[in-house]
Amino acid sequence: MGKGRRMKKQGPPPPLDESLVTRKRKDAPPAPVSQQPGKKRKTDFKAPKKGPATNGTNSKSKAKPVKPVKPVKKSAPPPPSDDEIPDEDPSEDEDAIDDPDVMEDGLDGLKVTGLDALGSASESEDLDDLDLEDDEFDEDGSVMDSGDEEPVTKKGMWSDDEDDDDIEEKLTAANIEGLTLKRDRELAIQEAEAQAELEEAQLQTNIAGDRPKVLEDEDEEGRPITNLATQDLQLLRTRLNDTIRVLDDFKNLAEEGRSRTEYRAQLLKDICAYYGYSEFLADKLIDLFPAREAFAFFEANETPRPIVIRTNTLRTHRRELAQSLINRGVQLEPVGKWSKVGLQIFDSQVPLGATPEYLAGHYILQAASSFLPVMALAPQEDERVLDMAAAPGGKTTHIAALMKNTGCVFANDANKDRAKGLIGNIHRLGVRNTVVCHYSALEFPKVMGGFDRVLLDAPCSGTGVIAKDASVKTNKTEADFMKLPHLQKQLVLAAIDSVDHHSKTGGYIVYSTCSVTVEENEQVVQYALNKRPNVKLVETGLVFGKEGFTKIGGKIFHPSMKMTRRYYPHAYNVDGFFVAKFKKIGPTPPNAVLANGVSKKGKSAPSDKPVEEEYVDKTPITDDDGEESDFGGWDDEEDKVYMERAERAQMRRKGKNPNADPKAAKESQNGTSKATEKESAKEVNGAKAKKADAGAKTNGGGGKVGGADSRPKKKSGERKSI
Ligand SMILES: C[S@@+](CC[C@H](N)C(=O)[O-])C[C@H]1O[C@@H](n2cnc3c(N)ncnc32)[C@H](O)[C@@H]1O
DSSP states (O other), X not given: OHHHHHHHHSOOOOXXXXXXXXXXXXXXXXXXXXXXXTOOOSOOOOOOSSSSOOSSSOTTSOOOOOOOOOOOSSOOOOOOOSSOOOOSSHHHHHHHHHSTTTTTGGGTTOOOTTHHHHOOTTSHHHHHHSOOHHHHHHHHHHHHOOOOOSOHHHHOTTGGGXXXXXXXXXXXXXXXXXXXXXXXXXXXXXXXXXXXXXXXHHHHOOBSSSSBOOSOOBOTTSOBOOOSOTTOHHHHHXXXXXXXXXXXXXXXHSOTTOOHHHHHHHHHHHHHHHHOOOHHHHHHHHTTSOHHHHHHHHHHTTSOOOEEEEEOTTTOOHHHHHHHHHHTXXXXXXXXXXXXXXXXXXXXXXXXXXXXXXXXXXXXXXXXXXXXXXXXHOOOTTOEEEESSOTTOHHHHHHHHHTTTOSEEEEEOSOHHHHHHHHHHHHHTTOOSEEEEOOOGGGTTTSOOOBSEEEEEOXXXXXXXXXXXXXXXXXXXXTHHHHHHHHHHXXXXXXXXXXXXXXXXXXXXXXXXXXXXXXXTHHHHHHHHHHOTTEEEEOOOOSSOEEOOSEETTEEOOGGGGGSEEEOHHHHSSOOEEEEEEEEOSOOOTTOBOTTSBBTTSOBOSOOSOOOTTOOOOOOOOOTTOOOBOOSSOOHHHHHHHHHHHHHHHHHHTTOOTTTOHHHXXXXXXXXXXXXXXXXXXXXXXXXXXXXXXXXXXXXXXXXOSOOOSSOOOOTTBOOOO
């Protein structure tokens, strides 16, 4: 009952960033587009002006008549997306191999019908005939330029890089007609469900007077007793709604003598019961939002995000790809004004991971939010770019496309199996400017440095992609949120140190994760600012996204943190994501401890072993009383306390008594203590660096900022906690 019912209850989430996307054609009925006098079309693409769409990209191929697409009742099962998989453990690597984009190696000998019609656009001569410029430059341009003088209705849905002649109008109208019908039906169902839910809630809710009775009676220790059977999802949901109403308007709706903390505790319990999260993770996630928004976040994690494909502009144009897919019975539309290469798929009669267009590398399945870090990176032609954690290559291939196969991309991944998938994608998509390598990224810049730009799409906990991988709800522990951020911090230093600050065209580092936790995002960025005074945060250039936190849960970050961007499923209907962009403004400081544990002067850190994933985070954590701490370094003594506390908690979870046998306790910490020892050695350097760095920051970030006002007025980038 649980999940199915819940999924049904929630209608489809709102479209991507409605305020910023192109108005949908269904809102603006198709009209023949006349070119505005004096306004030159950007494209000089020589697609056939007359006749219906071809079945591929080759303009010479014979056109086939286009049949209007009927709304499809049954969707083909969507193939998995090509991108982010939380991947810090080997089981997730297996997922990557199942990924259709990763299964490229065996395709060489495959006979694929329909490929003739697609032409051989992978050849550069053929590509020269295509005007690829628009998709590529415009995408970049669209990031930087949110303004648009031309009325959207006159431009057609494929945006200003594409012809808007009558034939295309008719072609897309056929698709849109299907979409409109489908959307209208969905909307009607949604409205009916929402109404029913409201009525039900009104019936069920026990608003005696105005104050809902949410909290149960207290036990002897004054804690609320929950009488509701957790299986009773409808009642749970009703209570969730009521609790949120109370937290929204505490003064007027709270029961006499009850505290906010009690309501928050009830909310946490009910969220865990209703959505199936571990209390540990739900607690962490709730803290990111006001109560109502937290509810929306958890709710959005119950439905999959839209299937999105990215046009490979090395092979085709988005419009042509769309035409080909529409002809195959795919219902789609542009992903939004913010991207010139994304297509959102609504329905498909064919498996999207096996179409001739897919096999010919005309597109890649890629979640919309995965476009964002690459758009922020904005790689330029002829640059040297490093993609530090690249497999399975969704972003690498995007980078190569933006660079038009010029310059050189180094695509690195520590996981060999995943690196194979990366190679597969690179071949399928016709990428020719990329070298694949297989190091721990912590080895950079020792392996190679002097890059114009570096992308670090870091391994993370995947709290932004719970809709894709529900196991995240229960399999993350405190240890994960110490080890992962620690690795991320080391990786971000390696990324920064690998960039050439003299680069004429670049000097940028983009850090991204598909996680929404503060530990993996702002805290990592703040660490980088503190450890590397030679970088500053700059605008990502992304036209949507929420500002990063400058203050949350007693943690204070540099004001420039608001230039980072957060993405949430409930806000934009995209995977949860985080993007930060740094500009390197000077050389790596001589006293810097590099990511691989070697000091800038070439002196080895006490531990000679290369630093690997078993790193344990040594970052001071806000204590239970919510006391603020800075996030610029670590403090051995303070850390020790936290580490021990976490280790004890971990043991208790395993049903062991941490106080019983200290020796056994130590052994059962499966690597944590080993890492701690290693770390202790490294801390000698780290702690020194901290002292040196504290307060030394002058440019673009640093240290503890502001006072210890734990009850600030809410400003941008700050969060009101529940
Ligand atoms: C979020 S995924 C990258 C997704 C990829 N950027 C894409 O768009 O397809 C993170 C990757 O980091 C890799 N990884 C984990 N630890 C690493 C390390 N120390 N050095 C390099 N890569 C690492 C994982 O194997 C995984 O492929």
